[in-house]
Amino acid sequence: MKNKNWKDISYLKFGNFKQRKIYEILINTKILNILNDYTPVLVGTIPIGIDIENSDLDLVCKVDNFEIFKEVLINNFKKYRNFKIAHKEENVLVCNFIVNDIEIEIYGSSDDIDKSNGYRHMIIEDRLLNLYGDDFTKQIISLKDKGLKTEPAFAKVLDLQGNPYEQLLLLEMYSDEELYKIYNK
Structure with missing residues (x-):
């Protein structure tokens, strides 16, 4: 399987x-160009094709100076519907707004992009979807349609115990053979 960039x-x-x-939204709004200094990466369910009707567009960004980042967000995105910014933790800033009926969430963190939980979850989820195939994918989407969040849906189908967000990250180190055994018991 070829790794996607x-x-x-x-x-x-x-x-x-x-x-x-x-x-089209990313190109027309120039969001990625505006956030270029913060290495923005689209993560979540949309890139891996398990989004549902109300799934949002999630971008993760690497931020060193949160005050400047906040100014960039305000100056460029406050014109959009339902614009808001919130500090989730000391080194985490989240900005939300709506473009063409799609909610956009920009998650700024001091973590490197490939070390962020959003990126890591997407990578392991994509790997599992590719490994387990269409029936597995349909089960995940069905659970999401019924209101379950993505990581809890994966945990339910795989019968993972404990915190689903943490349990999925533990699977990163598994070989494909080990992962295959989890689902095909």
Whole structure:
């Protein structure tokens, strides 16, 4: 299986309807250009094709100076509907707004992008989806349609015990053979 370059959004141009719509939003709003200094990467369910109707567009950014980052967000995105910014933790800032009926969440953190939980969850989820196939994918989407968040849906289908967010990250170190055994008991 070829690894996808998640940092290059061109894969969205050839994806499902929602992925193509997200591509257009990202290009037309110039969000990635505006946030270029913060190494923005699209993460979550949309890149890996398990989004549902109300799934939002999630971007993670690496931030060193939160005051400047906040100014960039306000100056460029306050014009959009439902704009808000919140400090979640000392080194975490979250900005939300709506473009073309899609909620956008920009998550700024002092963590490197590939060490952020959002990115790491997406990578392991994509790996599991590719390893387990269409039936597994349909089960995840079905649970999400019924109101379950993504990580809890994976944990339920895989019968993972404990905190689903932490349990999924533990799977990163497993070989494909070990992962295959978890689902195909």
